[in-house]
Amino acid sequence: MLRMAIVLIGAGAVCAQNPVAGKADAIEAGRGMFRVYCTPCHGIRGEGGRGPDLTMGTFSAGDKDGDVFRVISEGVSGTEMQSYSQLFGEEGVWKLVTYIRALARGERITPKGEAGAGEKIFCGKGGCGKCHVVGVRGGHLGPDLSRVGRQRSLAYLRESVVAPSADLTAGYFTLTVVTADGKKITGVQRGYDNFSAQLMDMSEKFHSFQRSAVKSITREYRSVMPDGYERMLNQTEMDDLLAYLVSRRGTEVSK
Numbered sequence: 001m002l003r004m005a006i007v008l009i010g011a012g013a014v015c016a017q018n019p020v021a022g023k024a025d026a027i028e029a030g031r032g033m034f035r036v037y038c039t040p041c042h043g044i045r046g047e048g049g050r051g052p053d054l055t056m057g058t059f060s061a062g063d064k065d066g067d068v069f070r071v072i073s074e075g076v077s078g079t080e081m082q083s084y085s086q087l088f089g090e091e092g093v094w095k096l097v098t099y100i101r102a103l104a105r106g107e108r109i110t111p112k113g114e115a116g117a118g119e120k121i122f123c124g125k126g127g128c129g130k131c132h133v134v135g136v137r138g139g140h141l142g143p144d145l146s147r148v149g150r151q152r153s154l155a156y157l158r159e160s161v162v163a164p165s166a167d168l169t170a171g172y173f174t175l176t177v178v179t180a181d182g183k184k185i186t187g188v189q190r191g192y193d194n195f196s197a198q199l200m201d202m203s204e205k206f207h208s209f210q211r212s213a214v215k216s217i218t219r220e221y222r223s224v225m226p227d228g229y230e231r232m233l234n235q236t237e238m239d240d241l242l243a244y245l246v247s248r249r250g251t252e253v254s255k
Helices: 024-037 065-074 085-103 115-123 154-162 235-247
Strands: 174-179 184-192 196-201 206-210 214-220
Touching (some): 065 085, 115 235, 154 235, 174 196, 174 206, 184 206
Antiparallel strands (some): 174 214, 184 196, 196 206
8 A cells, every 4th residue: 555655744754665666657657747747847857957867876865765765755945946745645756756757867977177177166266166065165155066066967967067047046046136335235035036136146145135225136147157267167177176176076075
C-alpha cells in the first residue's frame, strides 16, 4: 500500500521506500506531470534553468528517493519550489520521483580545466568572489555557489558565466531607485511589492524604500553581473573556472 510507504510526512518523518521505483507505467505518468508542472523551472529534459539540473542524480536536499519525495511534497522555503502534495497526492509524487530518477545520466560531463587554477581565477582575475560566496569566503550580492556543482550542469554554468542574464536566478532582478532628491541607487532585489522595494547595492549596503517616498522604482530582468567574461578569459581560463564551479559540492569549506 502506498500509504504504508510514508508516515507523517508533514511531521518530518522519512519515507521508507519508493513503491513504484523503476516501473515503466510510473515513469510515463511521472513524465506527463513533469512536462506540465516542472519544465518551466527545470527544463524540458530536466537539465536545469531557474531550478536545478535533475539529470545529475544528486540533489541538494539528499540523494535518496525519500529526500526527493519530501522536496516535491513540502516544497523548499525561500525558493520557487512549491508544495505539490495536495495537487499530486502521495501516489503521484512517487511517480514523479520515479521519472526524475529515470532522467539521471549514467555518466557525468566533466570540464577540461583544473579546479585549482579555476579557484585562483574565481578569487582573482574573474573577481567572482566579490559577489558570490563559496564556503566561508566571498560576497553576498549574487547567489551562494558553495553547492553549485551539485545543482547545475556544466552547460548551464558556462551560459551563466558568459550570459548571466539569459536565465536569471529568481530573486536576483536588478532594481534601480531614483530618490526624491534625484539620487539613483542600483542593486540586486531583496524585496519588491506594490508598496515598497528593498535592494542590496554594489557595496552590499541594504536599502529599503517606500514607493510613495521616491520618484521611481524600476525592476529589470537582468543581472548586475557583467557579460564580458568570454572576452576577459581565454579558453583555458574559462575551462579552469568552470572546473572549479563544478567541483563545488558543498562538502568542502574554502579557506
